[in-house]
Amino acid sequence: MSAFMLIDLAVLLFVAAAVLALLFSFHRGLSGLLAGVGGAVACGMxxxxxxxxxxxxxxxxxSAVLYLPQLIRLxxxxAVWLLAIALPGxxxxxxxxxxxxxxxxxxxxxxxxxxxAAAVCTIVASDLLTLVVMAEIMALCGAFLTGCAQSGKLWFTQGRIGTLLLAAACWLLWQRYGTLEITGLAARFVDEGPGTAIWLLWLVGFGMLAxxxxxxxxxxxxxxxxxxxxAALFSGVVMKVGLFGLFVLPLLAGQAMPLWWGLGLLLLGAVTAFVGGLYALMEHNIQRLLAYHTLENIGIILLGLGAGLTGVALGQPALIALGLVGGLYHLINHSLFKTLLLLGAGSVWFTTxxxxxxxLGGIGKRMPVISLMMLVGLMAMAGLPPLNGFAGEWVIYQGFFSLSSSDLFIARLLGPLLAVGLAITGALAVMCMAKVYGVTFLGAPRTPEAANARRAPWLMTASVVGLAVCCLIGGIASPWLLPLLSAAVPLPLTTTSVVSQPMIALLLIACPLLPFIIMMLFKGHRLPSRSRGAAWACGYEHEQSMVITAHGFAMPVKEAFAPVLGLRKRLNPVALMPVWQHAAPALVRRLALVELAVLVVIVISRGA
Structure with a gap:
């Protein structure tokens, strides 16, 4: 069976599973089973x-296919983006x-x-209009999944602004070039780039989704x-599709792309990574915390892909390869470890x-498997070896070193600064890892619900374990996996490395084990003679309330970066547009439902 037919059948299976889930919605378990099995098989395709x-x-x-009303472009x-959304899916x-x-x-x-289904159709779309329409259907489905009228209203309003900007960009492209086909635009961009106005509309439109x-x-x-x-779909699928849409235009422009496009994306990536990591450290709602860490990693991906686009504008093959390969690998890795963390957090909520x-607190004793898998995910999020989060970030660092050796002064200046900024962001991620794991899984329970937590259902646990295994494989096997991404980079990539791939894998495994080996060598003989006793608390009796809290853990950083954190209140999108506060949430949801229905009818009618 051809790849085009597999994609066609996968989308058909997604839609069939969705319809069956709706028809059997009166039986919660059966509806979930039909939707889950159908979705898993389609993702496997x-x-x-x-x-x-x-x-x-x-x-x-x-190629044209039987069921989809669009040409499929593979x-x-x-494929990198298909992998990044299908693995977590x-x-x-x-x-x-x-x-x-x-x-x-x-x-x-x-x-x-x-x-x-809409996400897959967005990525395989052969023209920009279909890409925008499918991304809109995907975003509307996401807005209904938020579970909160206020957040759904905010997403719907922002999404409509983004859609209007993207529609304007498509109209300008049609007026200038007479086509929205991706292959046709790529041929026309050789002589003339898309222009600043189109790029800014495109950047803001898909930047909101990303x-x-x-x-x-x-x-x-x-x-x-x-x-x-x-929540896992938002981080692992929706925002990744936003990044795909964002990068379609500059990648089509190629050498016609101005240098400032790449440099601008580098600066946006640096700001997004740092601010996202900083805000994450301040949060106590674990899903909101992980959402800000998604923003941090979106910034890191932007840093890698922005470095690659800067290399395209400068004509530097090494920078193109390092930036694009590092960004694309981190794209896949983030989808895996963030899905792991959000599903692991969901397992904790399921029982508490x-x-x-x-x-929470003390969850590690009551849910040991989930606790261990969450530690794996948090270490990957912090970019620690031998997990997959380290591999992609390391290649991006190499891209910054290559950028600093450029002939252009601004590039030589930005390279070291971006590397330092990424290092600071990594330090914030390590602090957040310690905060989340220590407060949630260690210590004593702080509430009766945490004390009575039980193990999650086996299918939940198996899904989280599978994601953790993927994170481990993505790190240890990175010497073999990274070269596969060279197919996505339009360059003949070769390597002159004298270090074997198995040796690199062994070094990645040895890095986290080395401290424990040293500890055993120097202190192993003292471990059997240890004695246990009550914790010393300056002469006072130790109480559970004395342990560090999430708020206390983040306080030093909060005081140091108070001006930056204050921007969150002053630039609150809801406060900036008070009409959102008074608009009826039910009306907004009805408008979203009408728009979704109209778009689905249009898509079906095109295929009829």
């Missing part, structure tokens, strides 16, 4: 197509089967599978109150009913 494209077993090209670059679908067993959970199989700061208002709101599978980490 998409993963197979992406793997074939990256390994060279499947040829690139465009390239190695598309597979585990989210399986997890969602068990999620439906909770009495407070609403049936979501219809929206989850429609969102995945969550680039300061266009990120919907991201923490949507994550905070959403169900865990929905709390998302506030101050109300």
């Amino acid at each position: 998409v993963i197979a197509v992406a793997a074939g494209l990256l390994t060279g077993r499947t040829a690139s090209g465009e 390239t190695p670059l598309n 597979f585990f989210i679908s399986l997890y969602n089967v068990a999620w439906h067993r909770h009495a407070q959970v609403k049936v979501n199989g219809l929206l989850v599978n429609l969102l995945m 969550g680039i700061i300061p266009l990120h208002g919907w991201v923490p709101q949507a994550h905070a109150g959403a169900d865990a599978p929905a 009913g709390h998302r506030d980490i101050e109300k």
Whole structure:
């Protein structure tokens, strides 16, 4: 079966699973089972197509298919994004089967599978109009999954602004070039680039969907109150599709792209990464905290891809390769470890009913497997070896070193500064890792719900374990996996390294083990003679209230960066537009439903 037919069948299966989930919504368990199994099988098909494209077993090209009302465009670059959304989608679908067993959970199989179908169609679209329409359908499905009228209203309003900007950009492109076909535009951009006005409209429109700061208002709101599978879809799928749409235009422009496009993306990435990491450290709602860390990692991906685009404008092959490969690898890695963390946090909520980490504590003893997997995910998020978060960031660092050796003064200046900024962001991530794991999983329970926590259902646990294994493989096997991404970079990449790939893998494994080996050598003989006693508290009896809290952990950083943190209140998107506060949430949801229905009818009518 061809790759085009597999994509066609995968989208058809997503839609069929969505319809079946709706038809059997009166039976929560059956609806979740049909939606989850159908979504998982469809994601498996998409993963197979992406793997074939990256390994060279499947040829690139465009083709019409039987069921989809659009031409399908498959390239190695598309394959990276297909892999980045289908891998988390597979585990989210399986997890969602068990999620439906909770009495407070609403049936979501219809929206989850429609969102995945629209996301796949966005990435394989052969023209920009279809890309924008499918991204709009995906975003509307996401707005209904937020679980909160206020956050859904904010997302809907921001999304309509973004859609208007993208529609204006498409109209300007049509007026100038007479086509919106991706291949046709690529040929015309050789002589003349798209221009500043079109790029700015495109950047802001898809920047809102991708969550680039300061266009990120919907991201923490949507994550905070959403169900865990929905929040994982926002981070692992929706925002990644926003990045895909954003980078379509500059990649088509190629050498016609101005240098300031790449440099601007580098600066936006640096701001997004730092501010996202800083705000995350201040949060106590674990899903809102992870949402801000998603913003941080969106910034890191922007740093890598922005470095690659800067290399395109400067004509530097090494910078193109390092920037694009590092950014694309981190794109996939972030989808994996952030989905792991959000699903792990959902498992904790499933048994305790709390998302506030101050109300947890001691979860590690009651949910040992989830606790260990969350530690793996947090270490990956902090960029620690041998996990996958380290590999992509390391390649991006190499890209900054290459940027600093450029002949252009601004590039030589930005290279070291961006490397230092990324290092500071990494330090914030390590602090957040210690805060989340220490406050949530260690110590004594702070509430009766935490004390009575039980193990999550086996399918939830299996999904989280599978994601943790992927994170470990993505780090240890990075010497073999990174070269596969060279197919997505339009350069003949070769290596002259004298270090073997197995040796690099062994070094990655040895890095985290080395401190423990040294400890055993110097203190191993003293361990059997240890004695246990009460904790010393300056002469006072130790009480559980004396342990450090999440608020106290973040206080030094909060005081140091008070001016930056104050911007969150002054630039609140809801406060800036008071009309949102008074608009009826039910009216907004009805408008979103009408728009979604109209777009679906248009898509179906095109295929009729």
